[in-house]
Amino acid sequence: MKKALNFGWMLFLSFTIMLSSCSSNDDGGSNSNATEIAAIENTVESGSWRITYFYDTDTDETNNFTSYTFSFGSDGVLTASNAANTYTGSWSITDSSSSSSSSDDIDFNISFSAPADFAELSDDWDIITHTSTKIELTDVSGGNGGIDFLTFEKN
Numbered sequence: 001m002k003k004a005l006n007f008g009w010m011l012f013l014s015f016t017i018m019l020s021s022c023s024s025n026d027d028g029g030s031n032s033n034a035t036e037i038a039a040i041e042n043t044v045e046s047g048s049w050r051i052t053y054f055y056d057t058d059t060d061e062t063n064n065f066t067s068y069t070f071s072f073g074s075d076g077v078l079t080a081s082n083a084a085n086t087y088t089g090s091w092s093i094t095d096s097s098s099s100s101s102s103s104d105d106i107d108f109n110i111s112f113s114a115p116a117d118f119a120e121l122s123d124d125w126d127i128i129t130h131t132s133t134k135i136e137l138t139d140v141s142g143g144n145g146g147i148d149f150l151t152f153e154k155n
Helices: 002-021 029-045
Strands: 049-056 069-072 077-081 086-095 106-111 123-130 134-140 147-154
Touching: 029 086, 029 106, 029 123, 029 134
Parallel strands: none
Antiparallel strands: 049 069, 049 147, 069 077, 077 086, 086 106, 106 123, 123 134, 134 147
16 A cells, blocks of 8 residues: 555646646747738738627627628728728737747737627637638626627638
8 A cells, every 4th residue: 555655646747747847838929929910910801801790798780781892991090981981990819928839819809889780790810710712709798698609701
């Protein structure tokens, strides 16, 4: 019994030492995010986009945006237009943490002041996934803790 206890203790001590000797590499974090941010910016600035999914806490509101195309200008201007209306807002992609290279730390910021449907898009969205033709975003609502989802797909 004493040998088993000693072996278990030695195993625990070895594991603890091994873990404490490992360190995270924060040196490349912000560079890695800067590279990813630039890639995402280049992707969205190219061509026009449409919203293929917008789920606001407990309601699918995609239909509010189906006739609109969105253009992300290199100057930070976001334009939404259809046959009858054009709305302008702003957009940016920011690094919310300089100590990690995780896409969880990259925010896709959208701001529209009007109309009400477009104001609902205004938030600092977290990027779930991004490709050259699709960007999936999520956000935890501040007031009620509900989860929102927003997906843009390239036209």
